[in-house]
Amino acid sequence: MTHILAIDQGTTSTRAILFDDEMAVAHVAQQEFRQIYPQSGWVEHDVEDIWDSVVAVCRDVVAKSSDIAAIGITNQRETTIVWDRETCKPIHNAIVWQDRRTSDFCEELKAEGFEVEITHRTGLLADPYFSGTKVRYILQTVEGAQDLADAGKLVFGTVDSFLIWRLTGGKRHVTDATNAARTMLYNIREGCWDATICKRLGIPMSMLPEVLDCAADFGSTDMFGLTLPILGVAGDQQAATIGQACFEPGMLKSTYGTGCFALLNTGGDLVESQNRLLGTIAYQLDGKTTYALEGSIFIAGAVVQWLRDGLGIIAKAQDTHPLAEKADPSVELYLVPAFTGLGAPYWDAEARGAIYGLTRNAGPAEFARAALESVGFQTRDLLEAMHADWPASNDGGAEGILRVDGGMSASDWAMQFLADIIGAPVDRPKVLETTALGAAWLAGMRAGIYPAQDEFAATWALERQFTPAMSEVDKDRRYAGWKDAIRRTKS
Numbered sequence: 001m002t003h004i005l006a007i008d009q010g011t012t013s014t015r016a017i018l019f020d021d022e023m024a025v026a027h028v029a030q031q032e033f034r035q036i037y038p039q040s041g042w043v044e045h046d047v048e049d050i051w052d053s054v055v056a057v058c059r060d061v062v063a064k065s066s067d068i069a070a071i072g073i074t075n076q077r078e079t080t081i082v083w084d085r086e087t088c089k090p091i092h093n094a095i096v097w098q099d100r101r102t103s104d105f106c107e108e109l110k111a112e113g114f115e116v117e118i119t120h121r122t123g124l125l126a127d128p129y130f131s132g133t134k135v136r137y138i139l140q141t142v143e144g145a146q147d148l149a150d151a152g153k154l155v156f157g158t159v160d161s162f163l164i165w166r167l168t169g170g171k172r173h174v175t176d177a178t179n180a181a182r183t184m185l186y187n188i189r190e191g192c193w194d195a196t197i198c199k200r201l202g203i204p205m206s207m208l209p210e211v212l213d214c215a216a217d218f219g220s221t222d223m224f225g226l227t228l229p230i231l232g233v234a235g236d237q238q239a240a241t242i243g244q245a246c247f248e249p250g251m252l253k254s255t256y257g258t259g260c261f262a263l264l265n266t267g268g269d270l271v272e273s274q275n276r277l278l279g280t281i282a283y284q285l286d287g288k289t290t291y292a293l294e295g296s297i298f299i300a301g302a303v304v305q306w307l308r309d310g311l312g313i314i315a316k317a318q319d320t321h322p323l324a325e326k327a328d329p330s331v332e333l334y335l336v337p338a339f340t341g342l343g344a345p346y347w348d349a350e351a352r353g354a355i356y357g358l359t360r361n362a363g364p365a366e367f368a369r370a371a372l373e374s375v376g377f378q379t380r381d382l383l384e385a386m387h388a389d390w391p392a393s394n395d396g397g398a399e400g401i402l403r404v405d406g407g408m409s410a411s412d413w414a415m416q417f418l419a420d421i422i423g424a425p426v427d428r429p430k431v432l433e434t435t436a437l438g439a440a441w442l443a444g445m446r447a448g449i450y451p452a453q454d455e456f457a458a459t460w461a462l463e464r465q466f467t468p469a470m471s472e473v474d475k476d477r478r479y480a481g482w483k484d485a486i487r488r489t490k491s
């Protein structure tokens, strides 16, 4: 049987998944790796840890099949690696997407009015989240780096790009359009690296990879005893959008992992958000770019981890649901999980978490319920901004249905509250490995063993639909309570 190997290089773990010729999961290997927190607000990965985890999980699943047609790669986005062109050695740890160390420089960019340029060209904001200011930081901080970069001796890549460089033995320095779109250096209107932004940030354009479609020839690797072509690449949230078959304008998916990332397909139109959402590339196939509006929330499933590891009121994530069910309906707690600031649509890096409405009756059950509710409220914030930015999303192709995936979408309680508070159906698919499936489909389609886009979309299957059951009055009152909590939390 022919397989496709999907590599999903995420923020906390790396997974390799073999999909069979029916696009079903055949084998999975997963390895967590170290998170490095050098200071408050800083997050790094040792690049060799990432690499070792990729090699280990790939070896594990490749041993299960002698017939693998292609590799698809999907990855944590924005995380920044700079390495030496000759030795392929990174000159600094990877600076992770969550890292806020460049926020002062971002404030400078805003103060000089450069954010307008950034948004117009890249769809993004002047925020430390994206790769551009992280590259600049590495060049300015590592001794001699700027000179080496100016002399063409250093290269930059997001994680996909670095993995491909290593997998192909340094033969290819490439990325795909979705990963390029998250660097803050890529002009998503024109489809090229942006000379004006690179100049302002002091980043020589010789450092940047060639940008390809999501399904393309990214080179091949002999590392696992077979010659395997790499034929698909997409950033993880875009891969999930593909895996969820959100191919029509108006279709919307939201992935609930550590954070939550909602992407709304806006077709061939790049919508410049008036509500602090991001304009980005959903996918690029056959040279045609499809855009998306994205809302990024930094804390979703991580609030459940906090209940477990910080408060110790649950033993495992699944315990949240039964605990939340026991909560006293008369106690209305609002938990704003701004542990690392607030993401879209507030973008308040200085805000910190808060809880409102405590009474003597508030205990573990009420905290668990408030934690799950916070994810629904934050999603509604994103959807309100999306509707305001792109009114077509009110009556889009999917009639306002939200497709969900990611670890936290396993919580029936959280998904029902989500449907209630957004007042729209929430669809959970049978296949929850949508991120890896998206990468596998890109590679398998390019290899000619998986179906074309329409046929692939028709294979999407519903596991359960959650329909809104909360009264309008309750919904409005609860959401007003949340907005009030946000107002009080903002810095």
Ligand SMILES: Nc1ncnc2c1ncn2[C@@H]1O[C@H](COP(=O)(O)OP(=O)(O)O)[C@@H](O)[C@H]1O
Pocket: 010, 011, 012, 013, 256, 257, 258, 259, 300, 301, 302, 303, 304, 305, 317, 318, 319, 320, 321, 406, 407, 408, 409, 410, 411, 414
């Ligand atoms: N049944 C559940 N109820 C609530 N949260 C859950 C449940 N299962 C997993 N989670 C949360 O989902 C997250 C893991 O999802 P995953 O998609 O693996 O994330 P990531 O790719 O960001 O590591 C964790 O933060 C965990 O707390």
Ligand SMILES: O=P(O)(O)OC[C@H](O)CO
Pocket: 009, 010, 011, 012, 075, 076, 077, 078, 097, 235, 236, 237, 257, 258, 259
């Ligand atoms: O690795 P994840 O699933 O936490 O996703 C991270 C996102 O790509 C960050 O933008």
